[in-house]
Amino acid sequence: MKSSAKPQEMMALYRTMCRIRAFETKVQELFASNMIPGFVHLSIGEEAVAAGISSVLRPDDYITSTHRGHGHVLAKGADPRRMMAELFGKRTGYCKGKGGSMHIADFSVGVLGANGVVAGGFPIAVGAGLSCKLRGTDQVVVCYFGDGASNRGPVHEAMNMASIWKLPIIFACENNQYASTTAMSYSTSVPKISMRAQGYSMPGLTVDGNDVLAVREAAAQAVARARSGEGPTLLEALTYRWRGHFEGDPQRYRTKEEVQEAKARDPITRLAAVLRKKRLLSAQLEQRIQKEIQEEIEEAVRFAQESPYPEAQEALEDLYAGDVAQAAKGGLA
Amino acid sequence: MSLRELTNTEAMAEALEEEMLRDPTVFIVGEDIVAHGGIFGQFKGLPEKFQGRVIDTPISESCILGAGLGAALTGMRPFVDMHFADFLTTAMDEVANQAAKIRYMFGGQVKVPMVIWAPDGAGLSAAAHHSQSLEAWFVHTPGLKVVSPCMPYDVKGLIKTAIRDEDPVLFFMHKKIFGRKGPVPQEEYLIPLGSADIKRQGRDVTVITYSITLLHAMEAAQELAREGVELEILDLRTLWPIDWEAIARSVSKTHRVVVAHEACITGGLGAEIAARIQEELFDELDAPIVRVGAKRVPHPFSPPLEKFVIPGPHSILEAAKEVLT
Ligand SMILES: Cc1ncc(C[n+]2csc(CCOP(=O)(O)OP(=O)(O)O)c2C)c(N)n1
Numbered sequence: 001m002k003s004s005a006k007p008q009e010m011m012a013l014y015r016t017m018c019r020i021r022a023f024e025t026k027v028q029e030l031f032a033s034n035m036i037p038g039f040v041h042l043s044i045g046e047e048a049v050a051a052g053i054s055s056v057l058r059p060d061d062y063i064t065s066t067h068r069g070h071g072h073v074l075a076k077g078a079d080p081r082r083m084m085a086e087l088f089g090k091r092t093g094y095c096k097g098k099g100g101s102m103h104i105a106d107f108s109v110g111v112l113g114a115n116g117v118v119a120g121g122f123p124i125a126v127g128a129g130l131s132c133k134l135r136g137t138d139q140v141v142v143c144y145f146g147d148g149a150s151n152r153g154p155v156h157e158a159m160n161m162a163s164i165w166k167l168p169i170i171f172a173c174e175n176n177q178y179a180s181t182t183a184m185s186y187s188t189s190v191p192k193i194s195m196r197a198q199g200y201s202m203p204g205l206t207v208d209g210n211d212v213l214a215v216r217e218a219a220a221q222a223v224a225r226a227r228s229g230e231g232p233t234l235l236e237a238l239t240y241r242w243r244g245h246f247e248g249d250p251q252r253y254r255t256k257e258e259v260q261e262a263k264a265r266d267p268i269t270r271l272a273a274v275l276r277k278k279r280l281l282s283a284q285l286e287q288r289i290q291k292e293i294q295e296e297i298e299e300a301v302r303f304a305q306e307s308p309y310p311e312a313q314e315a316l317e318d319l320y321a322g323d324v325a326q327a328a329k330g331g332l333a
Numbered sequence: 334m335s336l337r338e339l340t341n342t343e344a345m346a347e348a349l350e351e352e353m354l355r356d357p358t359v360f361i362v363g364e365d366i367v368a369h370g371g372i373f374g375q376f377k378g379l380p381e382k383f384q385g386r387v388i389d390t391p392i393s394e395s396c397i398l399g400a401g402l403g404a405a406l407t408g409m410r411p412f413v414d415m416h417f418a419d420f421l422t423t424a425m426d427e428v429a430n431q432a433a434k435i436r437y438m439f440g441g442q443v444k445v446p447m448v449i450w451a452p453d454g455a456g457l458s459a460a461a462h463h464s465q466s467l468e469a470w471f472v473h474t475p476g477l478k479v480v481s482p483c484m485p486y487d488v489k490g491l492i493k494t495a496i497r498d499e500d501p502v503l504f505f506m507h508k509k510i511f512g513r514k515g516p517v518p519q520e521e522y523l524i525p526l527g528s529a530d531i532k533r534q535g536r537d538v539t540v541i542t543y544s545i546t547l548l549h550a551m552e553a554a555q556e557l558a559r560e561g562v563e564l565e566i567l568d569l570r571t572l573w574p575i576d577w578e579a580i581a582r583s584v585s586k587t588h589r590v591v592v593a594h595e596a597c598i599t600g601g602l603g604a605e606i607a608a609r610i611q612e613e614l615f616d617e618l619d620a621p622i623v624r625v626g627a628k629r630v631p632h633p634f635s636p637p638l639e640k641f642v643i644p645g646p647h648s649i650l651e652a653a654k655e656v657l658t
Contacts, residue, residue, distance in 0.1 A: 117426055131408060154426070
């Protein structure tokens with residue numbers, strides 16, 4: 001596909017994807033060595049979706065994210081150090097250790113939150129879109145979701161409402177073919193999620209989600225439409241998750257061969273090939289980029305490890321914005 | 334202070350008008366709220382005065398609530414009309430998982446200044462899907478504030494405060510009190526959340542109550558006064574934060590307590606209040622606390638059945654006599 005991305009922009013896409021891959025790979029290792037509590041859902045293999053979409057967003061645009069949200073949040077500009085600290089449950093984490101992997105938010109870069117409830121971000125995205133409209137800004141909102149999420153009720157309500165009000169929203173389906181153990185072909189009444197757009201009078205596009213340039217092109221169209229007040233778009237990016245649903249998932253629902261085949265469609269290798277062909281990426285440069293990213297991630301881990309845990313009493317903070325003393329007065333805080 | 338008589342709906346509309354004039358980020362969103370100023374007339378005049386800021390929605394409760402939340406996170410102050418409190422059940426994820434938890438889960442990064450307004454209560458033969466009082470669920474949910482006033486003065490003052498509050502506030506109003514009149518000052522005033530009000534001074538029994546049950550308590554008090562028994566009536570107005578000091582003061586004065594609400598008695602707010610009184614004020618009590626609430630069945634349709642299930646003035650009268658013997 002012919003891309004309008006300039007060389008610099010292509011290199012930025014490459015870097016973003018490599019950062020997500022490196023972050024997730026590190027999380028995988030740390031989790032395996034019991035450094036990270038709870039459970040984590042990794043997005044290895046899906047990097048092109050977050051990178052492509054975020055590359056056409058402004059810092060003041062919003063996203064809502066999912067349980068598999070590290071990539072979305074990183075691509076939007078969050079600090080890997082504070083993300084890592086949150087995964088460790090440390091006080092310096094984005095949520096002071098109260099959110100963890102599934103609940104990372106960084107309001108300073110428009111991340112309105114990852115969500116532990118599948119499809120939980122839809123109504124919030126509609127509200128953010130409505131707010132952009134009421135405030136008269138030209139900000140847009142990206143609502144990330146998985147193929148599995150598309151079968152929940154609030155999705156229908158949100159797409160309908162976004163459509164009648166022409167809200168500046170991109171419903172971005174990261175279709176990795178599975179919802180936990182359930183294949184999309186089993187659970188979903190349409191062969192393409194984007195077909196659902198028809199029911200809400202909005203454009204529905206399906207793109208190769210392993211082709212970051214294609215994702216970027218489609219996202220650029222959808223964002224332009226949203227910014228100019230023409231309303232929402234449903235954008236589906238076909239991709240694949242290389243890891244299990246969560247780390248430790250025995251993955252009985254798919255074959256090793258299937259995963260192997262998908263790895264052959266690695267979005268990073270694919271862009272690297274384009275960049276090499278255009279003579280933008282030499283072996284040397286590639287090494288340098290990898291080294292820089294590796295250092296950044298190591299630094300994030302160091303920061304997380306060296307950060308203190310919150311004091312137990314901090315569990316009682318942050319519930320209410322108002323007078324906490326007043327809330328405590330009831331004694332039931 | 335110059336006082337006029339307003340109905341609860343008039344007091345509510347006036348509160349909203351004042352707040353919308355004061356703050357351009359306040360807007361109202363919900364089903365069927367434009368054409369007639371809300372199905373109870375609670376927004377009368379506002380759609381015309383604030384075009385584009387009183388917004389009709391499709392029947393999409395999850396999304397209405399979640400949209401309020403998203404707007405609150407991004408700089409607005411939504412006032413969300415839930416149509417009927419019963420329909421909160423169709424948006425429970427948005428209320429209990431999202432709005433209530435977002436601030437905490439994200440480490441205090443963000444504020445959630447939104448009001449969820451929900452008409453509740455029985456007594457209109459509206460049957461099981463339009464009659465519930467669900468406040469205990471939400472008091473039980475950390476992160477929410479819960480308000481349930483009865484008189485126009487309190488409705489107006491509390492709506493204004495709820496709109497200015499930085500946290501999600503569930504505002505319940507009983508359907509049978511909308512037309513009720515009461516004095517409301519011309520001048521601007523606010524009532525802080527978490528402040529109860531003694532609606533009647535008395536020495537013999539404290540009745541801790543809120544919402545429509547306040548009216549039942551007042552009626553019972555008049556009757557008992559003829560027999561020489563003086564009820565003290567404490568209107569909680571806000572259920573969370575709860576005004577524990579006001580409760581403690583009154584209990585220490587009368588030493589006998591009835592806790593009364595229309596919600597189902599089992600697992601109701603009365604149980605919480607009674608438990609806490611016995612934990613912290615046991616020595617003040619001269620008799621066991623008596624609870625008044627609805628029987629534990631869905632609300633029936635037929636008038637005699639409904640009347641049997643929900644408490645009225647007689648329930649409070651009998652409860653008061655019980656704690657006095
Ligand atoms: C409402 C809800 N139901 C079920 C779950 C459990 N759950 C978590 S992730 C998941 C699968 C989601 O699949 P999809 O939306 O396709 O996203 P993916 O994991 O593939 O990125 C399920 C069932 C949940 N978190 N929330």
